[in-house]
Amino acid sequence: xSNITIKDIxxxxxxxxxxxxxxxxxxxxxxxxxxxxxxxxxRDNQFIPNNSARNLKRLESNAIVVLVKGIGNPFxxxxxxxxxxxxxxxxxxxxxQRVNDDQDEIEVALEMILEKKPKxxxxxxxxxxxxxxxxxxxxxxxVIAAVGDIDGNSTEVCSAVHVDDVKESYRIVDYLCKxxxxxxxxxxxxxxxxxxxxxxxxxxxxxxxxxxxxxxDDLINYTAPEQDAYTFERGYKGMQELLAKHAECTAxxxxxxxxAMGVCRxxxxxxxxxxxxxxxxxxxxxxxxxxxxxxLTTVKxxxxxxxEAAAEILFDAxxxxxxxxxxxxxxxxxxxxxxxxx
Numbered sequence: 001x002s003n004i005t006i007k008d009i010x011x012x013x014x015x016x017x018x019x020x021x022x023x024x025x026x027x028x029x030x031x032x033x034x035x036x037x038x039x040x041x042x043r044d045n046q047f048i049p050n051n052s053a054r055n056l057k058r059l060e061s062n063a064i065v066v067l068v069k070g071i072g073n074p075f076x077x078x079x080x081x082x083x084x085x086x087x088x089x090x091x092x093x094x095x096x097q098r099v100n101d102d103q104d105e106i107e108v109a110l111e112m113i114l115e116k117k118p119k120x121x122x123x124x125x126x127x128x129x130x131x132x133x134x135x136x137x138x139x140x141x142x143v144i145a146a147v148g149d150i151d152g153n154s155t156e157v158c159s160a161v162h163v164d165d166v167k168e169s170y171r172i173v174d175y176l177c178k179x180x181x182x183x184x185x186x187x188x189x190x191x192x193x194x195x196x197x198x199x200x201x202x203x204x205x206x207x208x209x210x211x212x213x214x215x216x217d218d219l220i221n222y223t224a225p226e227q228d229a230y231t232f233e234r235g236y237k238g239m240q241e242l243l244a245k246h247a248e249c250t251a252x253x254x255x256x257x258x259x260a261m262g263v264c265r266x267x268x269x270x271x272x273x274x275x276x277x278x279x280x281x282x283x284x285x286x287x288x289x290x291x292x293x294x295x296l297t298t299v300k301x302x303x304x305x306x307x308e309a310a311a312e313i314l315f316d317a318x319x320x321x322x323x324x325x326x327x328x329x330x331x332x333x334x335x336x337x338x339x340x341x342x
Contacts, residue, residue, distance in 0.1 A: 004045040006111040013038050017107040021114060021137055047114075062093040063118040064314070067108060069099040069126030073230040074258060075284045075303070076124055079146060082307035083122060090315055092119065099126065106130055109138055120314045123147060123158075126195060132157055141317035145310040146301070147195070159317065159325045161309045165196055168299045168331040169203030172281050173253055175333060177211035180342030181251040181279060184208070185219040187238045187259050189229035197229065200255045200283060218247055229255075235262025243270055250278060250342060257282035257289045257298055264294070264338065279339035285332070294337035302329050 010017045015034065022030045023038040041047075064087045068076055080096065087094040097112055099105050105128070109121055120141040128147045135142075135157040144160040176184050186204050189197030201220070208215050221238045223229040235254055239262065242249070254260035260282030264274050274280050274294055282289060285300025309327055316322030 004047055006047075006114050009038065009041050009045070009047065012041055017110050018134065018137060021110040024114065025137075025139070027137065062091070063095055063116050064092045065095045065097055065109070065112050065116060065118045065121045066124060067097050067099050067105055067112070067121060068124045069101065069103075069105055070230060071098045071125075072228060073125070073256065074286060074288070075230075075256065075301070076146070078287075078303045079124060079307040082304055083311055086308065086311040090311075106134055106138070109142075113138065113140065119318050122310050122314060129194075141314055143310045143314045143317075145306055146303075156324070159310075159313045159327075161306045161313070161325075161327045161329065163301050163306075163329050163331050165199035166203040166206070168301075169200035169253075169255070169283065170207045171203075171331065171333055172283065172297075172299050173204045173207035174211065175335070176251045176253065176279065176281065176339070177207060177213060179251075179279070179339070181249075182213055183216065183219060183249040184213075184251045184253055185221065185242055185247060185249040187221050187235060187252065187254040187263065188223065189255065190223045190225050190227075192225075193223075193229070197255050204253060218245070219249055230258055232258050232262040232265070235259035235264075236266045237262075239263040239266035240270075243267075251339070252278055252280045254280070254282050257284045257286040257296060260296055260298070260338070261289075261292055264292070264296075274338050275340040281339055285334060290334075290336070297336045297339040298334050299331040300334050301331055305329060 006017055006020050010020045019030060020038055023035045024042060066080065066083055070076065084094045095116060095118065097108065099108050105123055105126055112118065123142065123144045124146055126147055128144050142158040144158050146162055173184060186201065188201050205215055221242055223234055227234060235258065239252065252263050254263055260280050263280050267274055267278055272278055282296050282298040285298050289296035289298050306329055313325045
């Protein structure tokens, strides 16, 4: 049996993974010559051969794929843990698949569907705006969870569970404004980010505007394109850059707790105190944020509840042909030691 993958077929034929998927699944809208070429390569390489039918049947009845974009972010670990336990509890096989930042999650999902024949997919993280036609190629129950931006096309075809990132970032920046802070720095992902960072940046801008404060571009620190946005090092270096250019501020909002912790470390090394000299706030409500010194003011996302809801919705769709569900969860503002009133 050949070990060729759908990616190998796509590369050999000079087409995309989704085009290979359409050819194999006899979807319309594909040139007949292209389809014939793809199917010949599939046959020549015995891709998903007939003698694997028994194994494919087992996988069809048992496998759930969890695709994670941003797997290095510790925010996702508790969700993955909950999903794994629930998937095993329901007698399904748990398959965890990483999606790189430069990969299209739908292309990866199509490859997993052809190779593993799962019963359903849960998407964690990333940026989720795709056409209805592209989403319908998946042709199995899917749930989008903890994703930064989801458009109407996606929620018409797939279920979704998440918080309102604009609303929750507004909540924490508004708290800082009401506490008397007038110059609030922001540590964001890259300038071209269109997902979680862009939404939290929007909440930051709205909160400043509604409180009559100027939005200062020199107080917004973006991640370099080649740098991972959601790390301690990112916060550490970002705060060093703000200090080096003498950007005057009394508070710092980091779009993730891990970034905020890096900020605190940079301030300590610079001889500054948190919160006496700078208030620092994060986002996510990681468990470690309550043990960090100082304990971190943050917006806590209900990760366990979101993971449980994602699994419940998916199982209902698989086993009971349940409806598409779009569920938005409330965050919780946790005011701790890292911030203070001026």
